[in-house]
Amino acid sequence: xxxxxxxxxxxxxxxxxxxxxxxxxxxxxxxxxxxxxxxxxxxxxxxxxxxxxxxxxxxxxxxxxxxxxxxxxxxxxxxxxxxxxxxxxxxxxxxxxxxxxxxxxxxxxxxxxxxxxxxxxxxxxxxxxxxxxxxxxxxxxxxxxxxxxxxxxxxxxxxxxxxxxxxxxxxxxxxxxxxxxxxxxxxxxxxxxxxxxxxxxxxxxxxxxxxxxxxxxxxxxxxxxxxxxxxxxxxxxxxxxxxxxxxxxxxxxxxxxxxxxxxxxxxxxxxxxxxxxxxxxxxxxxxxxxxxxxxxxxxxxxxxxxxxxxxxxxxxxxxxxxxxxxxxxxxxxxxxxxxxxxxxxxxxxxxxxxxxxxxxxxxxxxxxxxxxxxxxxxxxxxxxxxxxxxxxxxxxxxxxxxxxxxxxxxxxxxxxxxxxxxxxxxxx
Amino acid sequence: xxxxxxxxxxxxxxxxxxxxxxxxxxxxxxxxxxxxxxxxxxxxxxxxxxxxxxxxxxxxxxxxxxxxxxxxxxxxxxxxxxxxxxxxxxxxxxxxxxxxxxxxxxxxxxxxxxxxxxxxxxxxxxxxxxxxxxxxxxxxxxxxxxxxxxxxxxxxxxxxxxxxxxxxxxxxxxxxxxxxxxxxxxxxxxxxxxxxxxxxxxxxxxxxxxxxxxxxxxxxxxxxxxxxxxxxxxxxxxxxxxxxxxxxxxxxxxxxxxxxxxxxxxxxxxxxxxxxxxxxxxxxxxxxxxxxxxxxxxxxxxxxxxxxxxxxxxxxxxxxxxxxxxxxxxx
Numbered sequence: 001x002x003x004x005x006x007x008x009x010x011x012x013x014x015x016x017x018x019x020x021x022x023x024x025x026x027x028x029x030x031x032x033x034x035x036x037x038x039x040x041x042x043x044x045x046x047x048x049x050x051x052x053x054x055x056x057x058x059x060x061x062x063x064x065x066x067x068x069x070x071x072x073x074x075x076x077x078x079x080x081x082x083x084x085x086x087x088x089x090x091x092x093x094x095x096x097x098x099x100x101x102x103x104x105x106x107x108x109x110x111x112x113x114x115x116x117x118x119x120x121x122x123x124x125x126x127x128x129x130x131x132x133x134x135x136x137x138x139x140x141x142x143x144x145x146x147x148x149x150x151x152x153x154x155x156x157x158x159x160x161x162x163x164x165x166x167x168x169x170x171x172x173x174x175x176x177x178x179x180x181x182x183x184x185x186x187x188x189x190x191x192x193x194x195x196x197x198x199x200x201x202x203x204x205x206x207x208x209x210x211x212x213x214x215x216x217x218x219x220x221x222x223x224x225x226x227x228x229x230x231x232x233x234x235x236x237x238x239x240x241x242x243x244x245x246x247x248x249x250x251x252x253x254x255x256x257x258x259x260x261x262x263x264x265x266x267x268x269x270x271x272x273x274x275x276x277x278x279x280x281x282x283x284x285x286x287x288x289x290x291x292x293x294x295x296x297x298x299x300x301x302x303x304x305x306x307x308x309x310x311x312x313x314x315x316x317x318x319x320x321x322x323x324x325x326x327x328x329x330x331x332x333x334x335x336x337x338x339x340x341x342x343x344x345x346x347x348x349x350x351x352x353x354x355x356x357x358x359x360x361x362x363x364x365x366x367x368x369x370x371x372x373x374x375x376x377x378x379x380x381x382x383x384x385x386x387x388x389x390x391x392x393x394x395x396x397x398x399x400x401x402x403x404x405x406x407x408x409x410x411x412x413x414x415x416x417x418x419x420x421x422x423x424x425x426x427x428x
Numbered sequence: 429x430x431x432x433x434x435x436x437x438x439x440x441x442x443x444x445x446x447x448x449x450x451x452x453x454x455x456x457x458x459x460x461x462x463x464x465x466x467x468x469x470x471x472x473x474x475x476x477x478x479x480x481x482x483x484x485x486x487x488x489x490x491x492x493x494x495x496x497x498x499x500x501x502x503x504x505x506x507x508x509x510x511x512x513x514x515x516x517x518x519x520x521x522x523x524x525x526x527x528x529x530x531x532x533x534x535x536x537x538x539x540x541x542x543x544x545x546x547x548x549x550x551x552x553x554x555x556x557x558x559x560x561x562x563x564x565x566x567x568x569x570x571x572x573x574x575x576x577x578x579x580x581x582x583x584x585x586x587x588x589x590x591x592x593x594x595x596x597x598x599x600x601x602x603x604x605x606x607x608x609x610x611x612x613x614x615x616x617x618x619x620x621x622x623x624x625x626x627x628x629x630x631x632x633x634x635x636x637x638x639x640x641x642x643x644x645x646x647x648x649x650x651x652x653x654x655x656x657x658x659x660x661x662x663x664x665x666x667x668x669x670x671x672x673x674x675x676x677x678x679x680x681x682x683x684x685x686x687x688x689x690x691x692x693x694x695x696x697x698x699x700x701x702x703x704x705x706x707x708x709x710x711x712x713x714x715x716x717x718x719x720x721x722x723x724x725x726x727x728x729x730x731x732x733x734x735x736x737x738x739x740x741x742x743x744x745x746x747x748x749x750x751x752x753x754x755x756x757x758x759x
Contacts, residue, residue, distance in 0.1 A: 167521040167524065167525070223741065228741070230520075230521075231465070231467065231520055232740050232741075232744060234467070234520075234521065234524065235673065235677075235736065235740045236736075236737050236740045236741060238469075238670060238673075238736065239670075239732075239733045239734065239735070239736030239737035239739075239740065240733065240737055241733070242667070242670060242729060242730070242732060242733025242736065243730055243733030243734050243737065244733075245729075245733075246726050246727075246729040246730040246733065247730060249726055250723060250726050250730070357666075361528065361529055361532060364525045364528075364529070365529070368522075368525065372521075396542070397540055397541055397542055399536060399539065399540050399541070400536055400537065400540050400542070402532070402533075402536065403533050403536055403537060406529040406530075406532060406533045407533060409525070409526070409529050410511075410514070410526055410529060410530065410533075413514045413515055413518065413522055413526055414513070414514035417514070417515075417518050417522060
C-alpha cells in the first residue's frame, strides 16, 4: 500500500517549517536570521540525530544543528548573507542516504530577518507510478470532491438569489459557521463538548438552518417589507459577512484546526487515484444529498413551489403560493446545506475561520457558470469549478489555485453571462 | 483612560496620510457608485495596480516615480476596460462579483512565487519613492505639530501634497457632475432605460465613469505606497474596498466632497476606538478573558461590518448625502 508520500511529506515539512518560523526569532541571531528544515524518509518517518553544519562561503563555521525527534533542525545565523549548509552524511542512519549527494553542501542566500528553509531529500523517490496520467486522474477526482462540496453550499446561494433576487455575500459565513459550530461541539473538553463528529454535524446542520431562519425573519424580511433596494441589501450582506467572519475569528482563533475524529487516515490506493476513506464517504454522502435535494425540488409540492417562485415570483404568488413561506424555507434549506458543506470541507481539509470567504468566490464562480438562480445550474457549475481548481495545480503553483476558477468566472460573464443552464436576461 | 492620548491618536489618523488615501479612493468609488450606480467591489485592485505600477517601474526598470505613477494609471485604465466590457451590459450584481473576483486574482498573482522576481512576492517592494521625498521642502530632524499631535517632515510633505490633490480632485468632480455629462451619469443611476430612451449611449458613459474612478483608485494606491515606502499585496485585501465604501457612504454618496468628511470621521472613530480599547485592556477595565491585545483588530473589523449594515439600513445617505439622490432603493 503506497502512502501519499508527496502530500504528507509536504504537509510535514510545512508544519515543521511553520513551527520553526514561529520558534525562529527565539533561536536566531540579532535580526532573526536562521537556516532550518526537516529530514524524513520516503515513507514520511522523521530522521533523527543527523548533524547539519552551517559555514560561511570561506569555510568558517557558523553553527551546527541536529535533527530532533520530528526530524527538524534549525541553526541560528549571525546575520544575512551567503552560507553553506551541509548534512554530515556519516550521521545519517543505516540504509538512509541523501538522494542528491552532489547537492550537499547547499549554498544559500539568507535575506535580512528571514528564516530560510532548506531541503535535503532522503532515499529514493517513492510514490504512485505512472506520472502524469495518474496525476491527472487524481486531480479530476479531487476536483469532483471539492466541486460536490461547493455545489452543496452553492445551491442555497442560488436559490436565495432566485427567490428573492438577493446576492448574499454572507453565504460563505454560513458555511464557516456550520463548520465551526460543529468543531466546538466535537472538540474534546475543555475546548468543546466532545460529541462524536456525526452527531455534531447533525446538530450543526440544525444550527445552520436556524441561522438562515433568523437572518431571513429578523433581517431580510423586514428590509424587504420596507422596500429596500437590492443594491442596498447587497451592501448589507457584505457588512454582515464582515461581522460574522470576525465573530468567528474571535471565538475560533486564527489557526486552521481539524476535527477530533477521522482527522488522520491512511489513503486507499484505488488504482488510478488514491483517496482516504473519509474523502470517499464525504463524496458519496454529497452525491446522495444532492440527488435528494434534486428529487425534492422536482417531485415534492414545496420543491415545485420553490422553483416556481425562483422562476417568476409574481406569477407564483398569483397562483396561490405563499411566497414568504417559500422564501423562509429556502433560507432554512440554504443554511442547512451550507452548514453541512462546511462540515464536509472541515472533514476533507480543516476548519478555518476564513474558509467562508475563500469558498464564497468559488461558489459565485460555480453559480454564475451554471446559471444564477437555478439549483441544477449551481450543481453543474460548481463541479466544473471544483475540477478546474484542482486541475490548475498541475500547471500553476498551489497558491494560485483559485485563479483559474475565478478567471473562468470572468470569462463566463464575457461569453454567456446567464451561465450554462440560466435564462438569458436583457439588461443595459 | 488617557483621553488626551485617545484624542491625539484620533486626530492624527483623521488628517494623516491614510485618511488622504481613503478620501481619494472613495472619491473614485463616489463617481462609480455614488453618481453612476456601478457596484465596483474591486477598488483594491485599482489601488494595487497604482502602487505596483509605480514600484515596479522604479525598482525593476529604474524609471522615475512620476513615470511609474503614469504606468499605474495606464494599468488601471486597462483593468477598468477589461472589467467593464463584459459586465456593464449586465445587472449590477455581476459587476460586483466580477470586480471582487478580479481583485482577488490580481492580489494572488502579485503575491505568488511565479512573479516574485518582478513583484517581490509576499515581501513586496520597498523604498521606491525617493523621487517624491527628494522634493520635500520641510527640513528633517524635527517634528511638526501642536502638543501631542506631531508629524515627521516626510509625513507632513505627504499630507501637504495629498490634501491638495484631494481638494483638486474634489473640485474636478464637482465641476464634472454639475455639467451635462454629470447629469447623464446621474440619470443612468436613477433610471437607465429612461436615459437610453433619450438616445444616450449609457454603456459608454458607464465605462467612462468606471475608468475615471479606477484612475482615482490608482492614484490613491500610489499615494499609499509613497506614504509607506512599501508595496505589499496583503495591504490590498478585499477589506480595503469595504473600508472605502464605508468612508463613501458615511460622508454621503453623490456629494463631491462627501468622501473627505467620511474619511475624517471614519478614521477618527476607528483610531480613537483602537486606542481606547487598548487602554481599557491595559488598565484592566476590560478583562483579558474577554479581550486580549491582539483582539483589538478583530473588534475593529466587527464594528466596521456592523457599522456598514447599520449605515445602509438606517442612513444610507450618510452625513451630507441627499436621500432622494441615493438611487439605491430604486430597483
